[in-house]
Every structure is written in structure tokens, then in C-alpha cells.
Amino acid sequence: MSASVANPNPNKSFEVVQPPSDSVTSLSFSPKGNYLVATSWDNQVRCWEITTTGATLSSVPKASTNHDQPVLCSTWKDDGTTVFSGGCDKQVKMWPLMAGGQATTVAMHDAPIKEVAWIPQMNVLVTGSWDKTLKYWDLRQSNPVHTQQLPERCYAMSVNHPLMVVGTTDRNFIVFNLQNPQTEFKRITSPLKYQTRCVAAFPDQQGFLVGSIEGRVGVHHLDDSQQSKNFTFKCHREGNEIYSVNALNFHPVHHTFVTSGSDGAFHFWDKDSKQRLKAMSRCSQPIPCSTFNNDGSIFAYSVCYDWSKGAENHNPATAKTYIFLHVPQESEVKAKPRAGTSGRK
Structure with a gap:
């Protein structure tokens, strides 16, 4: 790309200071504050405190910890004290960040750990791995309380209790009702023809979104009587160029959602009215991951090489890693009134 278009921050977002030295694999905000x-x-887990002064956001590095190999996933405990991270060293570490404690290993698999989720209603940690298992962990015990076999490697996972959706390599989705966590509730073949990249459970637990490597999102309802509401749509495409949808995030208040893609763009959508609410300008590198803070007032996204085109297309001279903070406007995240309604949601 020429210098004139190689802008990592065309949307004038706020830049997080001291970003990682290699590509970002996950972003997660504390449920209790702007951490x-x-x-x-680069094998690291880093934390920043995000502060607001008027309309300006700024970041302060707070702490970091490390794994022996690249880290792929992260989540917070619901009380905002503790971070869990998993990765290529086949372990999950529990980091009592707010107490200034050291990270300790609390979960192990036989292959890299791709997904991790804390489920406060059950007081358990769930881990999904490329060893084709899900494991449920009670942190007071060293062994998992249950191991669930999957048909293939875990590629994506989303929990909105009691709904948990796990996407695997073979385009399968295994749906669990966590009130009966040791039994599959339903197995669904992806509505998309290509490899699953990300999944997001609906806020009302009635279904899920799926994003694929082929620039397409599927909206899928679980109830058979709601199947007429299912649809797919194209996004993150430009001409004949098709890009992966890397992240799907629901807004915690308005329940609209955002897609982030390898084209370097993020877009806001309303699934109920089947509308795009706002298209943002493309950054000069892919967006591999993104997340909202707990009240939806900050949208964090990383801009960096996503390794989808392999090591031969990685240029260390230009492949700087960024993390940006976007302040969503109401028009971007609030659903527009539909025809024939009073406008009340």
C-alpha cells in the first residue's frame, strides 16, 4: 500500500500506549471498570487502565504477565478482580491482577487452548481446545469436573448463560444448555459454507451469530419456529476481494452488533431490521479482535497483521501493532425505529 493510504487510524480513534510487540489475539474489558x-x-498478557477526560480517552499500562508460548484467549472473572488467559502452552493461567498477585496455572489441555469463558452462575471456568475437548473447571480442584468431547477442534465459543455455543473446525456448532452442561442440547451445521472464525450468542439467548473466512455473517435462531428469521449477509468485501470476519460483538445496552474484519474495517449492524447502522473507514492492516466495555461506551479494536496470509506476507518493518479505542455515537449503536412502530424499544 502506498503511504497515502496506509493509515492505521483513519477513524481518529484513541491509541493505546505501549501496545504488544506482536499481533493481538484477544481483547477483553473488565466487567467492573475500564480495565x-x-x-x-509475543507470549504476553497486558492490562491498561482506560481513563476518560471530557471527550478524550487515555490509557495507562498497569501490569503484565506472560506465558511460555503465544497467548490466544482471555476473559475476566465477573467480580473484575482476576483474568484468565490460555494459549499455545496448553494451559490457562489465573492472574489475580487487582490484588497484584502472580499468575498460576489452573487448567491444562493436550493441545493449544483457543477459548476460555468464566461462568459466574456455575462458578466454573470453561476451556475449549484444539485437542477436541471442552473442559469445565472448579478452581478449588486441580482436575476438570467434566470433559466434553467435541467432533473437532474448538475454533470459537460464546457464552450467555444458560446458552453456550461452540464452533468447531468442521463447520459444526455444538449448542449447550448450561442448566444441563454435560449433554449436547443441539448440533447445527453452520449456515455459512466456509470455515468458522467467530461466534456470538444473542443477548436474549435465542440464537447466535456466526462469522466466516468468506466475508459473511449468519444470523441463526435455535427455536425451530423461528427459522424463518434466519438469514446470512455479506460484509468485509471490496470488489472481488473477500476478507475474513474476525470478531462479532454485541452492544451490551442496545443489542446491536459490530463486525471486525481482515479488510481493516469495523461496521455496526442491527440484525432485527437487517440494516447496517454505520460503516467505518478501513485501517491499513486487519482487525483480528475487538470488544466493548461493560456499558458499551468504549469499543476497543486491534489493528495488526493477522497471519492469514502466512509468514511470507509478514513485513516486520510495516507490521506495527496498534490497539485503538473508539467512542460509539448513539447513531452507530442504537437501532433505528422500524416502520409501523412508535420508536420505543
């Missing part, structure tokens, strides 16, 4: 955690291919 942002990023995991990276």
Missing part, C-alpha cells in the same frame, strides 16, 4: 486486557503472539 482492558490484551493477549498476544
Whole structure:
């Protein structure tokens, strides 16, 4: 790309200071405050405190910890004290960040750990791995309380209790009702023809979104009587160029959602009216991951090489890693009134 278009920040977002030295694999905000955690291919887990002064956001590095190999996923405990991270060293570490404690290993698999989720209603940690298992962990015990076999490697996972959706390599989705967590509730073949990249459970637990490597999102309802509401749509495409949808995030208040893609763009959508609410300008590198803070007032996204085109297309001279903070406007995240309604949601 020429210098004139190679702008990592065309949307004039706020830049997080001291970003990772390699690509970001996950971003997660504390459920209790504006503390942002990023995991990276550089084996590190970092935390920043995000502060607001008027209309300006700023970041202060707070702490970091490390794994022996690249870190792929992260989540917070619901009380906002503790971070869990998993990765290529086949372990999940529990980091009592707010107490200034050291990270300790609390979960193990036989292959890299791709997804991790804390479920406060059950007081358990769930881990999904490329060893084709899900494991449920009670942190007071060293062994998992249950191991669930999957048909293939875990590629994506989303929990909105009691709904948990796990996407695997073979385009399968295994749906669990966590009130009966040891039994599959339903198995669904992806509505998309290509490899699953991300999944997001609906806020009302009635279904899920799926994003694929082929620039397409599927909206899928679980109830058979709601199947007429299912649809797919194209996004993150430009001409004949098709890009992966890397992240799907529901807004915690308005329940609209955002897609982030390898084209370097993020877009806001309303699934109920089947509308795009706002298209943002393309950054000069892919967006591999993104997240909202707990009240939806900050949208964090990383801009960096996503390794989808392999090592031969990685240029260390230009492949700087960024994390940006966007302040969503109401028009971007609030659903527009539909025809024939009073406008009340």
C-alpha cells in the first residue's frame, strides 16, 4: 500500500500506549471498570487502565504477565478482580491482577487452548481446545469436573448463560444448555459454507451469530419456529476481494452488533431490521479482535497483521501493532425505529 493510504487510524480513534510487540489475539474489558486486557503472539498478557477526560480517552499500562508460548484467549472473572488467559502452552493461567498477585496455572489441555469463558452462575471456568475437548473447571480442584468431547477442534465459543455455543473446525456448532452442561442440547451445521472464525450468542439467548473466512455473517435462531428469521449477509468485501470476519460483538445496552474484519474495517449492524447502522473507514492492516466495555461506551479494536496470509506476507518493518479505542455515537449503536412502530424499544 502506498503511504497515502496506509493509515492505521483513519477513524481518529484513541491509541493505546505501549501496545504488544506482536499481533493481538484477544481483547477483553473488565466487567467492573475500564480495565482492558490484551493477549498476544509475543507470549504476553497486558492490562491498561482506560481513563476518560471530557471527550478524550487515555490509557495507562498497569501490569503484565506472560506465558511460555503465544497467548490466544482471555476473559475476566465477573467480580473484575482476576483474568484468565490460555494459549499455545496448553494451559490457562489465573492472574489475580487487582490484588497484584502472580499468575498460576489452573487448567491444562493436550493441545493449544483457543477459548476460555468464566461462568459466574456455575462458578466454573470453561476451556475449549484444539485437542477436541471442552473442559469445565472448579478452581478449588486441580482436575476438570467434566470433559466434553467435541467432533473437532474448538475454533470459537460464546457464552450467555444458560446458552453456550461452540464452533468447531468442521463447520459444526455444538449448542449447550448450561442448566444441563454435560449433554449436547443441539448440533447445527453452520449456515455459512466456509470455515468458522467467530461466534456470538444473542443477548436474549435465542440464537447466535456466526462469522466466516468468506466475508459473511449468519444470523441463526435455535427455536425451530423461528427459522424463518434466519438469514446470512455479506460484509468485509471490496470488489472481488473477500476478507475474513474476525470478531462479532454485541452492544451490551442496545443489542446491536459490530463486525471486525481482515479488510481493516469495523461496521455496526442491527440484525432485527437487517440494516447496517454505520460503516467505518478501513485501517491499513486487519482487525483480528475487538470488544466493548461493560456499558458499551468504549469499543476497543486491534489493528495488526493477522497471519492469514502466512509468514511470507509478514513485513516486520510495516507490521506495527496498534490497539485503538473508539467512542460509539448513539447513531452507530442504537437501532433505528422500524416502520409501523412508535420508536420505543
